[in-house]
Amino acid sequence: MRISVRRIWRRLARERTAHIALRTGIGLVFVYASLDKVIHPDQFAEVMQDFEILPITVVSGAALWLAWLELMLGILLIAGVWVRAAALMVTGLTAVFIVGLSIAFTRGVGLHCGCFSTNPGGDVRTWTSLWQEGLLLLACFWLAVQAFGELNRREQGSEKIETDDEAVRA
Amino acid sequence: MWKKIVPLLAVLVRELPRVATVAVVSLAIAIGANAVHPMQLPLLTAEGHPWLPRSVGSRLHHVDAQEAMRLVENPKVMVVDTRDTRDFSQQYIPGAISLPYHGFNEHYPQFTASVSKETPLLLYCYGTDCGLAGRVAKRLIIRGYTEVTALSGGINAWKAANLPLETPAVQKGQ
Numbered sequence: 001m002r003i004s005v006r007r008i009w010r011r012l013a014r015e016r017t018a019h020i021a022l023r024t025g026i027g028l029v030f031v032y033a034s035l036d037k038v039i040h041p042d043q044f045a046e047v048m049q050d051f052e053i054l055p056i057t058v059v060s061g062a063a064l065w066l067a068w069l070e071l072m073l074g075i076l077l078i079a080g081v082w083v084r085a086a087a088l089m090v091t092g093l094t095a096v097f098i099v100g101l102s103i104a105f106t107r108g109v110g111l112h113c114g115c116f117s118t119n120p121g122g123d124v125r126t127w128t129s130l131w132q133e134g135l136l137l138l139a140c141f142w143l144a145v146q147a148f149g150e151l152n153r154r155e156q157g158s159e160k161i162e163t164d165d166e167a168v169r170a
Numbered sequence: 171m172w173k174k175i176v177p178l179l180a181v182l183v184r185e186l187p188r189v190a191t192v193a194v195v196s197l198a199i200a201i202g203a204n205a206v207h208p209m210q211l212p213l214l215t216a217e218g219h220p221w222l223p224r225s226v227g228s229r230l231h232h233v234d235a236q237e238a239m240r241l242v243e244n245p246k247v248m249v250v251d252t253r254d255t256r257d258f259s260q261q262y263i264p265g266a267i268s269l270p271y272h273g274f275n276e277h278y279p280q281f282t283a284s285v286s287k288e289t290p291l292l293l294y295c296y297g298t299d300c301g302l303a304g305r306v307a308k309r310l311i312i313r314g315y316t317e318v319t320a321l322s323g324g325i326n327a328w329k330a331a332n333l334p335l336e337t338p339a340v341q342k343g344q
Contacts, residue, residue: 042209045221046305060211060220068200072192084181085188120272120305148181 008080020080022143026090027077029136030070036118037067043118051104069093077143087144094137101130219304230307231319235331238263238292238321247290252306253325263294263328264336271295271302274309287314294321294328 037044045063048054054062070093076086105127204211209223218227233241241247242264249266251258258268269281285291291310295302303320311318321327329335 038203040209041204041207041211042221042223042308045211049220049301056217056220057214060215061213063220064200064204064211064213065197068203069193069196072196072199076192082188082192085185085192088182088185089189089192120274148178 019143019146022139022146023077023080023083023087026136026139026143027074030074030077030090032074034067034070034074037063038071040118041067043120046120047118051100052107053100053103066093084144084147087140087147091137091140091144094133094140098130098133098137101125101133219301222304222308226308226311229311229318230304232322233292233319234322235327235333238294238319238328239331239333241290241292241319244290247292248285250291250293250306251325252293252295252302257296259338261325261335261337263325264334266294266336269306271306274306278309278313282313288316290317290319291315292319292321295324297324297326 041060041064044067045060048063048066049056049059069089073086073090073093076082077090105125201213204213210225211220211223222230242249249263250269251262251266252269252271254270254272255268258266258270262268267281267285269277291307293303293307293310295306303324307318307320323330325335
């Protein structure tokens with residue numbers, strides 16, 4: 001994939017400002033959330049073990065992978081590359097995370113989220129604090145809808161052009 | 171309705187190769203970064219603690235309750251309670267000071283100001299699987315503490331061996 005300033009500028013001009021703001025905002029959230037995990041993967045593994053969902057065998061591997069996956073998705077969203085795939089994945093990740101937290105709460109596990117920091121101090125998460133993840137999920141879902149909607153419009157538009165061309169030829 | 175759903179599913183399926191690529195590339199980067207990271211975690215953990223790098227785990231010693239009692243009687247050894255401060259304030263192993271896992275970053279400056287890095291430490295937490303002592307031990311070893319030992323089975327093993335405990339009231343009485 002060739003990256004040129006002109007191409008990026010053209011893309012920015014074409015995309016709607018709200019869409020750019022949304023994907024950049026979500027991208028920044030994911031990059032910020034991943035940094036502490038990338039720097040302290042062992043502490044993130046502690047947080048993941050506290051969720052008591054994954055088998056011990058895969059906890060460290062999953063912690064390492066998730067941290068880098070979050071970082072990569074954040075960068076893709078900010079750069080505007082593979083936005084549809086990234087939007088799908090951040091929506092899925094956030095949904096999985098909410099399910100994980102809910103399972104932990106149902107079991108009565110006292111959790112320090114580990115969302116943005118791996119520091120075990122701070123407030124213990126509760127059901128009422130889930131609104132933050134809920135908001136993020138809504139934003140991710142909306143981004144995915146926008147990204148796929150744009151593709152749909154583009155494809156329908158090209159179909160229309162082809163039909164018009166055929167009509168002109170006829 | 172199907173007229174709308176089928177094209178949407180087709181578009182979603184078309185994105186799957188990119189989704190798989192992102193997943194595989196991020197996994198490859200994670201494995202590569204872990205290989206050069208100072209903490210170097212085991213990717214799969216057969217047993218024990220997934221958050222404990224081998225380099226740190228090999229420097230952490232474990233003792234049973236009887237051996238721990240001998241350490242407690244040694245005046246050079248500092249006993250460290252890694253449970254929450256609420257539990258520490260009710261009962262603790264004689265002579266212990268509190269350095270809770272939950273709140274480590276906040277308590278550590280005071281701890282390190284009063285305990286030198288050469289001091290032999292005996293850490294304990296709640297029970298066999300709580301792992302808090304191991305987690306605090308890891309942080310202390312990384313920060314340069316050289317002689318760190320954890321009590322296997324935590325304060326539960328200590329109680330099961332009928333060894334003495336201290337409470338704030340008893341301490342005041344002394």
